[in-house]
Amino acid sequence: MSKILIRGAKVLGGEVQDVLIDGETVAAVGTGLSAEGAQVIEADGQILLPGLVDLHTHLREPGREDSETVLTGTRAAARGGYTSVFAMANTFPVADTAGVVEQVWRLGREHGYCDVQPIGAVTVGLEGKQLAELGAMHDSAAGVTVFSDDGKCVDDAVIMRRALEYVKAFGGVVAQHAQEPRLTEGAQMNEGVVSAELGLGGWPAVAEESIIARDVLLAEHVGSRVHICHLSTAGSVEIVRWAKSRGIDVTAEVTPHHLLLTDELVRSYNPVYKVNPPLRTEADVLALREALADGTIDIVATDHAPHPHEDKDCEWAAAAMGMVGLETALSVVQHTMVDSGLMNWADVADRMSVKPARIGGAEDHGRPVSAGEPANLTLVDPAYRGPVNPAGFASRSRNTPYEGRELPGRVTHTFLRGRATVVDGKLA
């Protein structure tokens, strides 16, 4: 494998340095580096981050290849600066057996754009009734450590307790989609002032908060760790903050869209804004940003949820829930967290690479940018400004809420184990 010299990059947004990649690893970091025969990339002061890690991606394969495949999804991930994505289990068939998770993992390997770490279902068929073979999925080639029924809540308290306990045997973690099902029957949007006016079924904050409260107490009781998917309300932040202050082993993620968008957008009845959990209020958005900055919320995860055009080109109630996010996540985070002064680029590396890799056990990812480490790297041009153009997405789906919106920053290069997957913003 050849050598690549990235010249003049601000590593984690700090000092301008040169980074030499030799084969699959970072060979040297310093100033004035040179290397015979190396391909030189002039970073010109761009930001160099460890390759991003997404703990919450829907790749849709197997079963819904009309909306995304492992290939198109990992290409989208590479364009977004990701070197590792965790693929959710709600496929058809559900990823609740060693066979399915191995298939998804292997497809990721074969395509080579981004590592794919399958997430295993907690319960058979995501039905919340019987534990799936969690140990078998862990022992498979895919080495599953994160388990989630995402899309559905593990609402039975006993099943949740057992899952939390069981995965301790092999260091697993349960990622909960916190949604009390009875409180959200027929739910279409955040319950509040806007839903009252629009006549859309309400998804109350308490339906999320009550499950999080229960689960952190369960985790405390059985001495397990628990991860909270797509936390979306100010009240949830308070509960997680309280749990952490008690020493409970809880981690939480927030999506880029919950850091930026509010339920006011639903007034358009445009289903690109339909997502689960729903867009909340301005007060929630501000609380989530603050919590991400102070570390109460550990990570940003995209909840990248591709849907075919027809599933969004319809009336609100008939539309699917979800937004694509891999190719816009970093821009949204720069806009809401960095440009607003709440975080610096080292914080971005922490929330979008280091911590998600640690929670998910992706050992080769989220590493320091230093000699001897795997060369999983992302180069970002933070000065770029431009409107989001879904036609240019690598994802098979276009259901973005940001079409035409001007967002800052652009991933110019992504390196997966020393191989460029993205060069000058284009797939390599």
Place this chain on the structure above:
Amino acid sequence: MKRHLISAADLTRDDAVLILDTAEEMARVADRPIKKLPTLRGRTVVNLFFEDSTRTRISFEAAEKRLSADVINFTAKGSSVSKGESLKDTAQTLEAMGVDAVVIRHGASGAPYRLATSDWIDAAVINAGDGTHQHPTQALLDAFTMRRRLVGRDAGLGQDLAGKRITIVGDVLHSRVARSNVDLLHTLGAEVTLVAPPTLLPVGVDHWTCDVSYDLDSVLPKSDAVMMLRVQRERMNAAFFPTEREYSRRYGLDGERMARMPEHGIVMHPGPMVRGMEITAEVADSDRCTVIEQVANGVHTRMAVLYLLLGGNEPAVSHARPVDSETK
């Protein structure tokens, strides 16, 4: 006038008064031996009903026919929709047949808004009720009925409902009629009070332009009009209230309660009534109850809406003479 009628909240006071005044003119047409105007001759209106609603559809159909429009009725049952065709494809198919306006009733809140604001079709869109969102022509016919009864048929022309106290009772949570009425009555200067058990009021109702009470008896003496909303018996199964009898006792309107209203006060209901639930037969059949008038007024009001949205620059009804006056 605007191009579409999607929400009562979109109407200004002047828009609304113009519609009510025009509806009065339309009402005069109904008194003629030949109840027909040439205004929409050659225009095609489709009644696109995805939900069963015989009353509203017939009311629109009568209004369209009295304006000489060509009318197409489309109901979802037994159509391509039941075979999985999307709203978009259905609407585009109808428009390809040369439709000028779409009157749509749909179970999904926002479906008419989508139809009007997406690039699916060019036709004018009139909302005939969407989910639990809006039913603007119902609010207009209710306002028309109130103005006639509380201000006067002739005295009301050019007037709004300033200072009138209107009480709306029942299942506000699931009611597009309540939402539309709160919006329009506020625009027209009326003071609205909603009365319901707390379970049947939406979270967020405190931001509406109205008062809220849980106690019907305290509100009745100061109500110029009381509008009773239908309460579906099935709601009881979802624990919105304990029993039908308890609901009737606390929120139903019977003769004794009606007697607490001011003498001029009227009782309204958008229909269909559930007698014995929210309203007793004694009240429903009394002179103070305007249910039948509301039905008649519905046709006048919908004629006015269709005329103002589609009639363009053609002369108003007051200048129109039957059939021979058409100008192109």
